[in-house]
Amino acid sequence: MSSFILKAPLSPPTAGKGKTRRQRHPAALVVTALVAAAVLLPIVAVIVMAFSGTGADWPHLARYVLPQSVRTTFVLLALVAFGSSIVGVGCAWLVVAYEFPFRRTFAWALVLPLAVPPYLAAYAFGEFFHYVGPVQTAIRSLFGFTRPGDYWFPDIRTTAGAAIVMTSVTFPYVYLTARVVFVMQGRNIADVARTLGAGPARVFWRVLLPVARPAIVAGVALVLMETVNDFGAVQYLGVRTLTLAIYSTWLNRGSLEGAAQIAVVMLFLVFLLLTAEQMARRKQRFHSARGTQMKVRPPRIALSGWRASGAFAVALVPILAGFGIPLAVFGRYALNRLHRLAEPALAEALITSIGTALATAILAIAVALLLLYAARLVRTRRMMLLVRFATIGYAMPGTILALGLLISLARFDNFIDGLAREYLGLSTGLLLTGSAAAVVLACAIRFLALAEGAVQAGLEKLPPNLDEAARSLGRSALASAATILLPLLKPAIFTAGILVFVDTVKELSATILLRPFGFNTLATYVYENASRGAVEEGAMAALLIIATAIVPVILLSGPLMRDRDA
Template sequence: MLAPDDAMEMNATGKDVFAARKPVKRYRHPFVMALTVAICAIVLLPVATLAIIALSGTGEDWPHLARNVLPGATLTTLYLLAMVSVGTATIGVATAWLVVGYDFPLRPFFSWALVLPLAVPPYLAAYAFGEFFLFSGPVQSALRALFGFASPQQYWFPEIRSTGGAAFVLTCVLYPYVYLTSRVVFLMQGRNIADVARTLGARPAKVFFRVLLPVARPAIGAGVALVLMETINDIGASEFLGVRTLTTAVFTTWINRSSLEGAAQLALVMLVLVLLLLAAEQFARRRQRFHNVRATQLKARPPRVRLSVPGQIVALVAVTLPVLFGFGVPLLVFGQYASRRLDYLLNADLAEAFVNSIFTASAAALLTVTLALLLINAVRLSRSRLTGGLVRIGSVGYALPGTIMGLGLLFALARLDNTVDHFARETFGVSTGLLLTGSAAAVILACTIRFLALAEGAVRSGMEKLPPHLDEAARSLGKTPARSAALVLLPLLQPAILTALVLVFVDTVKELSATILLRPFGFNTLATLVYENASRAVVEDGAVAALLIIVTATVPVILLSRALARDRAASM
């Protein structure tokens, strides 16, 4: 019998050693396919409801929207997407390779600290940066004191309330998506690729750009795709900074013009845009699949280069600035506000909102990652275009603004509850009432639909680094597909699974728009408590809850980063 390592070797021609033997039986898995279809149907439920709402309108608002709203909002959205994608990709990939590939002071600390901006919601970051860069804020005040300026006419300072300012804010808090997916891939690459390139005389910079960067391209694409969808969905930061994107146009059409049908029509335009982005990401990643040769090398730690003193200074600056802007500035601003109302920490409403946030985020994270694993495993088992297309459909929930998606789900659940209640009355003479509408289960379901793409992208980036026939090798030794997945794939996917769990947990803690519509009466999360306090102009009370959101989201981020850290020194 072959040893497990030998079973996963490739011969010199690049073919499997199993090629000359009896091929492994391909399983059709009708149950897995049915489960995949069911998951996609649940994800499409609010989208279908939204389409029905859009088609039910008379269309009288569409000429105005097409002439005055859609062109400008679309161009602004595309401009914002371009800037944020370039910024997050540059920061995320560069910082990931610095902490994985090089040794410099405080490297272990920054390996997890670089994820901290993920705990800051974009709408809170926009408010913090607005206060920080105001004329009366610390930055401009220090600038005037340093150079003796007396008025803003005497100097130029970039305007934070602009499209460029919104791109800066979003980049500061969204780059960890790219950092996490890139870092996982760099950690999983092992020693061989970099070592072989260096033995051939390649310098570290050439190894990165010519070897490691192409290998990490699928994961980078997955991270950037998540950033783009998060940017499209943002409404709080864009609205506060005065940037009219498609999402803000949807919201203002619904609220200001009282046109739900027009808002739904604009949301469908956004859906088309996101589907095009997803298709472009898949097209860019075609045939870009790289795998380690031996399973024993999947957990090998990449070597790190000891930097010179100037290089260490540059590296420290490069990893400090993203943490400082993405996490330090919001923490400073909200910390100052919260310090004036420390007594609010003992408020019963705050404690209840905290418990509700932890419960909904934990449940949504577990459910979402479980469904993502099922979808990814379905693709791996069936290897059909149909299954791959169904999994892509599972990403559309992330394309819709939370308000519109929550509204579509609210109508769908209300119709379902009414149908069940009518059936129970006619058949059994009892009323079931509202089973899902206005319940915590509805909030969890909404977050699962919204963030399924988030979990699927993180798990897929890890799955694509595994040898394609790894589970087939296990099944050739008599293991069932389920057992081979549990014993072989899941342990190797642990970094990617942890990443997915934390991403969904953190985003659920920060989620606001869908929760406001779907929550039960009297059910508050930290995000809705911030919203209620802000609507009553109680800024300091809202700051305490906002700071608690950041702290709550920071804890799992730190735990994830420490779990993924590979700090043991490795020689060249």
């Protein structure tokens, strides 16, 4: 959800002016370069590991692992792209173009599935459609079946089942991007098309859909990046994607080099998705309507009778699938296990999650403020490029990030240990590898883009010469930032903190691979219970994750119900 607040850095001025600023603030360029280097280090470490080893595992990977993993990954991505496009675009057009019961409520409720991480949705779907789950139990009661062989029921533990799970919780990315275009761009061109005699269906297919295509592609690219990043859902459903292949090769086969080689293949796939997303964003063009026009409600067709009931059902089904099923499954389990609230393991996981998320939010916001203020001081193309590199972590799957960090931190720890042995005669051991600091660092790298985007959105609302005026009165750059900009940026910083905090609480793929022994967050607590076939034991933790993740949806609910704030 928060990906939509990401914006490009400030446009560079003329070369001469940029050169003067660079000379005045060399430290800003150095700090930004160091942050970018730290973010890119895991990627470089993975690539170096993949191409510098013996290559002994490559024949096995190329013959037995990669063909199936690549094929499964592409099939899953294709199914999720198709499903999220249909559901996201269809729901966006429905709430924008038609008037039906509870339309305003559906406008924001369709974002609720984003509060459910894919791995929680997989656990819930697995329980809901299990042989002893409510669906199959109802079928047996209705038709009198007594054995599994008496009837056929689709298996959720397939690639198609994983696609349904992923689509149910990621389609809001497409819904949000498409809705923005339909609301802000569609009202004028649709009116023109109608005056020429075009009906609603023809306006949608021939006019609005082509206009919204770049935004839809951008939303689908975000959906696919979330799908590639997923680890918990595909592992639980037994779908062997590239992410799961990295995990299995690393831990089950004990081959770090082989895992790095698979990760390079996955990095190429992520690069293709990023390229598609960036190209789609460049093709987006928005007409800046005047304030009076934006206050006018878009014309909607009033539905009645069976058409209104049909629209109500179409909008309700995605919400029930992506949010209702997980809430019902985990809620039922939690009500029967209220004593779990006093369980020390759950309390420890909650405290660990809060502490990790707070540390990550503070670190990410601090680095984001440094990056953005450096870009404000040094408005050059070089600075723009460095800021982009520094915020690329959001596109990195957590598995690759964890693998790269493990390699980098292990070499750093070995280097420090070697120096200590040589000059001090003692061993420092592992300082960062396998520590809570590694988890915080991984989450901060991955979610730095969220903090940067939220803070930049607030920074762009401030006059560009505000801090310059303060410096002209004798204040230093640091003093003007601390006393002028920071107080004005408090709402944006608060929003950034919420976004990073929530995503860190939900994060599983990097945490499960980097955490030290005995380190459990709410996400890993649920994962461990699901891995041993006891999903119900992690229901309380799952509800806590969903309750935390629903906060951004609440923040969005007001604007989404007011079309002028789309």
